[in-house]
Amino acid sequence: MTPATTTPTPTTPRGRRLPLSGVLRLGRPADIWFKPALSVVASVAPPNLTLLALGRLDLALYTMAGSLCALYAHNRPYAARARVLAWVVLGMVGGLAVSLVTASLTGSAVVLVTVGALLAALQKALCDATRIGPPGNVVLTFITSASLFAPQTLGQVPGHLALALAAGGWAWLVGMAPGLLRPHGPERRATAGALNAAAACADTRGTGEGHSGSRAMAAAAVQAAWQSLLAARGSRTRRALERLVVRAEVALAAPADTDPEQLRTWARELTGTRPVPVVHDPVATDELLGVDAELAVPPRPLWQRLGPLTPIAVRTALGCALAGYASLALGVGRPYWALVTAASLYQANLVLTWSRGVQRVVGNLLGVLLFAAVAPLAHLGQTALVLCCLAFNFGAEALIGRNYWLGTVCVTPMALLITEFTGFQEPGRLITERAVDTVVGALVGLVAAVAVTNRRAGDRVEHALAAVERSREHTARLLAESAPAPMALQAARRSLAAALADLRATVDAASGEWWQRALPQERVVRAEQAGHRTLAATVRHDGPRRSARTEDVRP
Numbered sequence: 323m324t325p326a327t328t329t330p331t332p333t334t335p336r337g338r339r340l341p342l343s344g345v346l347r348l349g350r351p352a353d354i355w356f357k358p359a360l361s362v363v364a365s366v367a368p369p370n371l372t373l374l375a376l377g378r379l380d381l382a383l384y385t386m387a388g389s390l391c392a393l394y395a396h397n398r399p400y401a402a403r404a405r406v407l408a409w410v411v412l413g414m415v416g417g418l419a420v421s422l423v424t425a426s427l428t429g430s431a432v433v434l435v436t437v438g439a440l441l442a443a444l445q446k447a448l449c450d451a452t453r454i455g456p457p458g459n460v461v462l463t464f465i466t467s468a469s470l471f472a473p474q475t476l477g478q479v480p481g482h483l484a485l486a487l488a489a490g491g492w493a494w495l496v497g498m499a500p501g502l503l504r505p506h507g508p509e510r511r512a513t514a515g516a517l518n519a520a521a522a523c524a525d526t527r528g529t530g531e532g533h534s535g536s537r538a539m540a541a542a543a544v545q546a547a548w549q550s551l552l553a554a555r556g557s558r559t560r561r562a563l564e565r566l567v568v569r570a571e572v573a574l575a576a577p578a579d580t581d582p583e584q585l586r587t588w589a590r591e592l593t594g595t596r597p598v599p600v601v602h603d604p605v606a607t608d609e610l611l612g613v614d615a616e617l618a619v620p621p622r623p624l625w626q627r628l629g630p631l632t633p634i635a636v637r638t639a640l641g642c643a644l645a646g647y648a649s650l651a652l653g654v655g656r657p658y659w660a661l662v663t664a665a666s667l668y669q670a671n672l673v674l675t676w677s678r679g680v681q682r683v684v685g686n687l688l689g690v691l692l693f694a695a696v697a698p699l700a701h702l703g704q705t706a707l708v709l710c711c712l713a714f715n716f717g718a719e720a721l722i723g724r725n726y727w728l729g730t731v732c733v734t735p736m737a738l739l740i741t742e743f744t745g746f747q748e749p750g751r752l753i754t755e756r757a758v759d760t761v762v763g764a765l766v767g768l769v770a771a772v773a774v775t776n777r778r779a780g781d782r783v784e785h786a787l788a789a790v791e792r793s794r795e796h797t798a799r800l801l802a803e804s805a806p807a808p809m810a811l812q813a814a815r816r817s818l819a820a821a822l823a824d825l826r827a828t829v830d831a832a833s834g835e836w837w838q839r840a841l842p843q844e845r846v847v848r849a850e851q852a853g854h855r856t857l858a859a860t861v862r863h864d865g866p867r868r869s870a871r872t873e874d875v876r877p
Contacts, residue, residue: 345677346684352723353511357500358396359719363712365392365493369485370708379704382743383472384482387418387465388489392496393457393719397546399508399554400501406454407497411490413448417441417462418486419479421469426476435646435657438467442665443639450634451627453549463642463665464737467658506559510592512550513563513570517589519543520570521582544570544847562598569601571851633774638668641770645763652762654755656741663763668771675771679764681727686760688727689734690753697749700739711739786821786828787842790849793818794856801859811860818860822853 369385391414395406424437445459445466474482500507519540526536547567554560566588573580588599628635645664649657666682669675700710714736722729738752797814800806829846 342680345680346725346727348724348728350724351720353515354396355720355723358393359716361392361396361496362390362715362719365389365489365496366715367712368492369489370711374704374708379708380744381482381485383465383468383740384418384485385489386740387414387469387486388491389493390414390461390465391490392493393461394454395497397455397508397512397550399550400498400505401555402553403501403508404494404498407494409452410454411487411494413445414462414465414490415483415486417445417466418469419483421466422472422474422479422482423476425470425472425474426479431650431657432647434470435650435661436643438463438470438658438661439639439643439646441466442642442661443635446638446665446668447628447631447635450631451624460662460666464662467661467665468740471656471658504595506554506557506563506598509550509554509560509563510598512547513566514589514592516540516543516547516567516570517585517592520573520580521585521589524573524577524580524582524585526577540570540573559598562600563592565601566592566599571847634668637770637774638665640774641665641668641767644770645766648762648766649759652758654759654762656755656759659737659756659759660763660766663760664767664770667764667767672771676768678726679768681725682730683760683764685727685730686734687757689731690738690756692731693735693738694749694753696735696739700742701746707739707742711736714739782828783825783842783846786825787845787849790818790821790825790853793821794849794853797856797860801856814860818853818856822850825849 366386366389369389370379370382373379373382373385388411391407391410394410395403398406420437420441424434428434442459442463445462448454449459449462504510519536520543523536523540544567547563547570551560551564551567569588570585573582573585588601591597591599641664642661645660646657649660654660663682663686667675667679669678696710700707714732717732718729718736721732734756738756741747741752793814797811797818800811800814825846829843
């Protein structure tokens with residue numbers, strides 16, 4: 323197989339135009355769009371219908387806090403999903419506790435907005451540092467911000483938290499239930515996505531106008547597949563899937579020498595419950611040994627991962643606080659809507675933040691029109707109100723994968739209907755306040771995004787790449803010696819594995835920061851491949867006993 327040629331790393335100008343074309347374009351629905359949609363309905367319906375039967379629909383805000391945790395971790399392997407969902411539920415209940423205690427101690431709207439902004443910043447930083455995935459911090463911020471403005475006494479707080487915790491436990495069960503039928507479903511889907519993306523890259527044969535875009539998409543799909551597999555429990559199935567991901571990496575490195583139809587055939591065989599294709603490849607064997615060595619290095623502590631995210635946290639706190647204060651100055655009764663709008667905007671760079679702002683405004687304004695059309699039906703009774711909310715829950719998760727604005731068209735009326743669980747309100751006032759808060763939150767949030775930047779993110783990636791290259795070269799020199807010192811070789815292996823882990827974390831934190839040159843994504847992929855193979859050589863140098871133990875776990 324011929325080695326991949328070096329592709330020049332493109333650079334982008336320091337100033338970027340804020341696009342309008344394509345921002346509202348609809349994409350293809352996600353492969354499993356129906357799973358989060360059905361999960362949230364299955365999680366929300368029993369608590370809400372129970373409260374309806376008991377005549378206590380006014381408590382639905384607290385059960386919704388736990389129920390909406392079912393939106394998370396659908397792309398995680400089930401062992402990892404169990405841990406992630408548990409932490410999400412605890413994080414949701416913890417944020418809710420802070421909000422309810424604050425609401426019971428003060429009625430100052432300024433203080434409430436300030437606390438909401440600080441909570442939003444903390445939630446954003448933690449969700450990004452842990453790479454929790456969609457829907458990120460937005461759902462957490464929506465619940466905690468709304469709870470700040472719910473009438474509350476200290477004596478009521480324990481009971482309300484118990485409701486949220488009970489609903490969160492039910493959401494955990496709903497999220498884990500599909501694992502009974504397809505215990506390796508998430509890993510199989512991620513691997514199939516990497517194979518299909520690599521096949522699309524191979525179709526270009528390494529040339530043509532579409533090669534750069536398809537290569538970038540394939541690199542992202544391969545990285546997503548590795549993240550899924552590295553979070554899964556060790557098993558024969560995982561090892562077989564890892565070999566397929568390595569084949570996708572090989573195709574990415576040399577598309578002209580790859581059979582794309584073979585990759586697609588493997589991807590099709592991963593659907594359903596058919597056996598995972600078994601691929602024996604010396605290249606895959608080498609790299610998987612390197613992956614094993616990298617996995618042996620413990621992850622960086624959370625506080626170290628939070629450091630590079632400080633600008634994003636400051637941006638979120640400032641934007642949310644200013645949006646809430648501006649809403650208060652305009653006399654809007656629910657300033658948390660502006661706060662949540664600002665919190666929902668912040669992405670990795672200004673261009674993406676701008677796009678999200680446009681999508682949010684368009685979706686919310688269309689959503690309030692949809693609420694105006696549905697309000698007469700929802701006001702027929704509390705049963706109709708609950709059923710309408712469930713329908714919008716399903717619609718939001720079914721459509722948001724096509725484009726954020728389309729899902730927001732359903733999220734907006736759902737949020738407005740939730741405010742009526744304590745009693746029906748005049749639709750015109752709700753529509754006006756929501757529209758004003760949307761525009762205020764978006765404008766103020768964008769101003770904060772421009773004001774607070776993270777200009778050193780690209781430098782951190784360059785430093786991490788240089789560290790990997792230095793460590794790999796040092797390890798390779800040791801391997802080239804006739805009899806390298808065992809301790810020196812083990813230290814070099816640990817250093818290289820730690821550098822690879824740091825590179826991956828740094829790239830995740832820096833991806834897309836707006837005021838910098840483009841990140842060298844292809845160079846990162848090549849550095850990881852070379853690093854894994856160098857690690858494999860150090861593992862093989864330990865002798866046949868370790869190699870034999872490794873072979874025992876393969877299918």
